[in-house]
Every structure is written in C-alpha cells, then in structure tokens.
Amino acid sequence: MTDPAPQAVAALELWEVYKAFGGQPAVAGLSLTVCPGELYALLGPNGAGKTTTIRIVAGLTRPDGGEALIYGHSVQRNGAAAKQVLAYLPDDPLLYGKLSAPEYLEFVAGLWGLSAAEAAPEAERLLRWLNLWDHRTQRTEGFSRGMKQKLALAGALIHRPRLMLLDEPLTGLDAAASRQVKDALQEYVAGGGAVVLTTHILEVAERMAGRIGIIAEGRLVTEGTLEELLARTGTQTLEDAFLALTGLDAPPAEALDEEVRAGG
Numbered sequence: 301m302t303d304p305a306p307q308a309v310a311a312l313e314l315w316e317v318y319k320a321f322g323g324q325p326a327v328a329g330l331s332l333t334v335c336p337g338e339l340y341a342l343l344g345p346n347g348a349g350k351t352t353t354i355r356i357v358a359g360l361t362r363p364d365g366g367e368a369l370i371y372g373h374s375v376q377r378n379g380a381a382a383k384q385v386l387a388y389l390p391d392d393p394l395l396y397g398k399l400s401a402p403e404y405l406e407f408v409a410g411l412w413g414l415s416a417a418e419a420a421p422e423a424e425r426l427l428r429w430l431n432l433w434d435h436r437t438q439r440t441e442g443f444s445r446g447m448k449q450k451l452a453l454a455g456a457l458i459h460r461p462r463l464m465l466l467d468e469p470l471t472g473l474d475a476a477a478s479r480q481v482k483d484a485l486q487e488y489v490a491g492g493g494a495v496v497l498t499t500h501i502l503e504v505a506e507r508m509a510g511r512i513g514i515i516a517e518g519r520l521v522t523e524g525t526l527e528e529l530l531a532r533t534g535t536q537t538l539e540d541a542f543l544a545l546t547g548l549d550a551p552p553a554e555a556l557d558e559e560v561r562a563g564g
C-alpha cells in the first residue's frame with residue numbers, strides 16, 4: 301500500500317497513545333489531530349504528560365499503546381519516513397559550543413543528508429532572519445540563552461521540516477528574541493508547516509495558537525480555539541479557562557462559577 305498524498309493527510313495524528321512509567325500512566329489514551337498550516341498549543345499543569353507526548357511523537361520514547369502518525373507515516377512502524385519531515389526542539393537543545401553558528405547548521409544539515417553546499421544558502425537565510433548573521437564567526441559557547449535558542453530553531457528548520465515539535469520554545473527569551481521566534485513560527489505556519497508546542501506562557505498560546513489542547517493526568521481534557529475554550533468554560537481569559545479545566549478535582553466550570561459567586 302502506498303502512503304496517502306501528503307496534502308490529504310493530517311500533519312500529526314495521535315491515536316489512543318498510552319505510556320506509563322513504573323505503572324504510573326504519564327500519557328493515558330491521548331488522541332488528537334493537527335493539520336498542516338496549524339499551530340497547536342499543548343497546555344497542561346506540571347507533570348500532565350506534555351513532554352512525554354512530544355517525545356513519543358519525536359520517536360524518542362516508545363509508547364506502550366496507541367500510535368503516532370506524521371503525515372500518514374507511523375512513528376512506531378515507519379520511523380525513518382516519519383522523522384524525515386519532523387523537527388524536534390527540546391527545551392534544552394544541545395549545541396556544540398566549539399562550533400560557530402554556520403558550522404553548527406552545516407553539521408545539523410549533514411545529519412539530514414544535505415551537503416554543506418546545499419545547506420549554506422538556507423543557513424545564511426535563517427541566520428540573517430534570526431539576527432545571528434553578525435555573530436557568524438563566534439563560537440556558540442559564547443552565545444546568550446536567547447541566541448542559542450534561536451540557533452537551535454534555525455537548526456530545526458534547516459532541512460525544511462513539515463512538522464515542528466517545540467517544547468517550551470520561548471522560556472527565558474527576552475522580548476526581542478521572543479518576538480523573533482514567534483514571527484518565525486508564524487511565518488512557518490503561514491507557509492503550510494505545522495507546529496505543536498508546549499508552553500506555560502499562556503499569552504503565547506492565546507496569541508499564536510490556532511487551537512489549544514489542554515491535558516491533565518495524561519488525558520485531553522478539551523481542545524478548541526481560544527474562543528471555544530472561553531465559551532465552554534464561561535471565562536474571559538485563557539488563564540481562567542485553564543484553571544477551570546485543570547482544577548485538582550476537575551469541577552465543571554458551572555460549579556466553579558457558583559463557588560466564586562458564593563465567595564467559596
């Protein structure tokens with residue numbers, strides 16, 4: 301059987317993904333779909349299973365059950381094809397401090413089978429775009445956190461992936477670096493790429509995400525556009541919606557509203 305045409309399939313599909321550590325479920329039957337051209341924000345309290353989910357999609361953690369499909373390719377059964385169109389940016393990306401930014405990008409491009417000559421124009425474009433070109437002769441060990449994060453993003457984009465997985469991409473960035481990364485991601489999505497990101501910065505999800513998925517205890521509590529989540533919870537802000545949806549005993553929003561009205 302041949303794989304379906306790329307434009308006809310979802311960028312990412314999770315089917316009942318399950319993963320436990322020491323008998324304790326970290327991801328407990330998670331299903332969701334992300335389309336090409338969509339930025340999907342995965343929100344959840346600490347320990348909700350966000351990183352485990354992202355690592356399963358990236359092929360770094362093997363699920364105990366269920367399946368992740370990237371543009372129709374099963375990460376579990378056809379990992380090479382799935383990973384070819386994927387970029388994963390962890391929250392503490394590994395850079396090689398003795399390399400300059402162009403050398404790092406050449407190295408990463410080589411991992412994807414691109415020659416230095418093939419990668420050079422795209423590397424220069426990315427470094428200019430992220431304002432790192434002026435630092436091209438410097439070793440990355442001297443880079444600030446924001447510069448490192450931007451270089452890691454450039455590394456993730458160098459092979460022109462069609463799905464990007466980003467774990468807390470904006471943590472620790474100053475306003476200028478954060479804006480550049482946000483702009484870069486929005487341009488990427490506008491060009492048809494798909495992004496799944498985790499963030500504790502709710503403003504990022506509010507402003508950038510087409511859809512937001514909220515997970516707690518490894519389960520998808522709800523998902524939808526910001527407007528849908530606010531309407532569903534009867535709240536005015538994503539923070540209020542998030543708290544209503546992830547409350548310790550997960551009371552329904554109506555109950556929360558009543559508690560607030562009663563001063564409880």
Ligand SMILES: Nc1ncnc2c1ncn2[C@@H]1O[C@H](COP(=O)(O)OP(=O)(O)OP(=O)(O)O)[C@@H](O)[C@H]1O
Binds near residue numbers: 321325349350351352
């Ligand atoms: N390698 C591991 N070994 C054992 N337990 C793990 C491992 N990785 C994750 N867990 C557990 O799985 C659960 C989910 O963790 P995960 O890191 O996926 O959550 P998260 O939503 O990303 O949290 P945070 O917002 O704090 O980063 C937690 O209880 C965590 O302790």
